[in-house]
Amino acid sequence: MDHHQKLKLVIKNCLHLIVALLAYVTIVAQSSNKEIAPFKIRLTNGEGYTYNELEKDKPVILVYFSPTCDHCKSLTEAMLKSNKISNSQVVMISFEDIRQVKVFDDEYKISSRKNIKIGSEGYTFVVQKYYNIEHFPFVATFDKNRKLKKVIPWNLTPEQIVSQL
Numbered sequence: 001m002d003h004h005q006k007l008k009l010v011i012k013n014c015l016h017l018i019v020a021l022l023a024y025v026t027i028v029a030q031s032s033n034k035e036i037a038p039f040k041i042r043l044t045n046g047e048g049y050t051y052n053e054l055e056k057d058k059p060v061i062l063v064y065f066s067p068t069c070d071h072c073k074s075l076t077e078a079m080l081k082s083n084k085i086s087n088s089q090v091v092m093i094s095f096e097d098i099r100q101v102k103v104f105d106d107e108y109k110i111s112s113r114k115n116i117k118i119g120s121e122g123y124t125f126v127v128q129k130y131y132n133i134e135h136f137p138f139v140a141t142f143d144k145n146r147k148l149k150k151v152i153p154w155n156l157t158p159e160q161i162v163s164q165l
Contacts, residue, residue, distance in 0.1 A: 036060060036146045037130040041093055041119035044102040049091075049117050057144045059088045061165055064127055064138035067096055067104035071158070072137045076108050078158035084165045085115065088141075092118040093127050141165060 040050045054060055063079075065072035076092075079085050092110065094101050098120045105111050110118045121127055131138060135154040139161055143149055152164050 034148045036062065036142050036148075037127045039091070039093060039121060039127050040124070041091075041117070041121050042098050043117060043119040044098065044105040044111055049119060051146075054089055054091075054146065059144050059149075060142040060146060061085060061088045061090045062127075062138075062140045062142065063090065063092045064131070064133050064136065065092060065094055066136045067094060067100045069136045071154075073104075075137050075139070075158040075161055076104075076110070078162045079165075080108060080110070080113075082162045082165070084162055088115065088165070090116040092116065094120050095123060095125060095128060096120060098122075137161075139165075 036051050036054070038051055040048065043049050063072075063075070065076070079090070090113075094104075101118060101120045105118050110116050127133070131140065131151070137154060139152040139154070141149045141152070141164075150164070152161050156164075
């Protein structure tokens with residue numbers, strides 16, 4: 001291997017390390033809040049719903065999404081096919097207009113499931129700011145005491161995300 005090839009290999013390895021460190025820093029920043037965000041959302045049926053209404057002693061999966069995000073759509077399909085969410089409360093929150101969220105809900109029939117709440121926090125961005133969300137979907141799991149278990153990296157495949165729920 002000549003000097004030029006060695007240099008290219010070193011640069012390539014450095015770039016991989018930088019990407020890995022940026023992903024790690026993003027996850028650490030997002031998980032700096034160890035409890036569930038104090039969310040207030042409007043459900044697609046028009047009712048309000050807050051973090052105080054979550055069932056006690058039941059784990060929570062929080063999904064922050066955009067109804068126009070293809071990765072979010074694929075994740076929703078994968079979650080709905082999985083039995084991994086059946087013993088958890090799932091809260092799907094968007095900042096988008098409630099009408100767009102309603103179209104998304106109608107397409108996937110999300111609110112017909114007893115354990116899933118779907119709605120919009122509007123332009124308050126409380127949840128988005130609380131977790132420093134920069135990419136969709138944002139998925140975090142919480143134990144039955146609403147303490148953060150993990151933030152799942154956004155850049156995994158939908159199937160990989162679901163496997164970590």
